[in-house]
Amino acid sequence: MTKIAPTVPLTTEQAGLVQKILDFTSAHLNETKPAVFTVFGDAGTGKSVILSHLFDRLQTASRTEPDSVFAHTENYFLVNHPEILKVYRQIAGDRPHLFKKDFQRPTSLINQAEQGKVHPDVLIIDEAHLLLSQADHYNNFYGHNHLKSLLAYAKVIILVFDETQVLRFKSYWTEKRLQHLLVPFTHDNYRLTHQFRMQASDELVQWINDFTHAQVRPLPTTAGDHYDLRVFDDAEDMRQAIVQKNQAVGLSRIVATSGYPSTLDGGKHYITEGRFHLPWDQYNYTSTPWAELPETIDEVGSIYTCQGFDLNYVGLIIGPTLSLDTDNRLIVNLDRNTDVETFKHRDDLTDPQEVLAAKRQLILNTVNVLMKRGVKGLYLFAHDQRLRSFLKQSLNN
Structure with a gap:
């Protein structure tokens, strides 16, 4: 930083x-x-x-x-x-x-x-x-x-x-x-308008911006000569790759969207995806930012610890809040959101359609923020199998 x-x-x-x-x-x-x-x-x-x-x-x-x-x-x-x-x-x-x-x-x-x-x-x-x-x-x-x-x-x-x-x-x-x-x-x-953080191609940045507005299309043919874009079938494989990057260049972390157990009660709450099993980030009482603490390589970062930060490599778990339908359209599953702070009532939002659209956009904004953390690389794993397959196939193609 x-x-x-x-x-x-x-x-x-x-x-x-x-x-x-x-x-x-x-x-x-x-x-x-x-x-x-x-x-x-x-x-x-x-x-x-x-x-x-x-x-x-x-x-x-x-x-x-x-x-x-x-x-x-x-x-x-x-x-x-x-x-x-x-x-x-x-x-x-x-x-x-x-x-x-x-x-x-x-x-x-x-x-x-x-x-x-x-x-x-x-x-x-x-x-x-x-x-x-x-x-x-x-x-x-x-x-x-x-x-x-x-x-x-x-x-x-x-x-x-x-x-x-x-x-x-x-x-x-x-x-x-x-x-x-x-x-x-x-x-x-x-x-x-110029992107300074990510050493990624303009095409990949545009792809992330489109994804943020629920426009799903194949990943671009190039992520940039100096940018490492990968899609994983297994979240634990992704974690191990991030650990290797952290050992090599530092400041590399796993992060995730909502959709997994999470309560601000001081206890540990875990994200489990097959072999992958790590706790959410803990409240950081030190004066050192979360991402700079060595032990947080064994935690999963969230918007509360990562927004505004540069990481070298970020491994993003796209949780159950997002999925693809059979026509490859992005579905925002509001009922799968587990962050109780996200949708707290507002008296000035009274139009049901506006509220629904706003809720959908807040979920998509979370993905946008987390996808743009990595300076040198972005690794992806999606909970939804259809979304995961689409991303992996489009990257391989």
């Missing part, structure tokens, strides 16, 4: 975008209403490294440049994902003008702002598609929408957003919903 540190060189496009956002921020810093800049882009398009550079420059100016428009501004970097937050706080330890306290969860900052303990000028939000869009009393958020609450305190907000990484109803967003919320405010945006 050092790939998102401010020391990573930027492309000409990325450096230009950082400057564009800084210019936007300085132009709107002292206006009566907040302004918002949105960076759109799929998983792996370099959104986080842009924010990392941006925040480093902002905080350097705030703390060392008395003649800058940003001098003495109070700025925070927010991400609603505990594992990604650990990475940013690690990076802060290596940068002279970034402090670990600069990096916060949104709820924590909102609660501090309500108590008058912080007075934010500029907020940078990574993975803004994870912001809560309804109250979550379990996690001490009593407002109605993270972004709305943050707009009440900040002068400028910069966020990155990808609607195909929305995974739960309590953080249910679409680009349309986001743009509707931003109508009253000055706002600008930029869309990133």
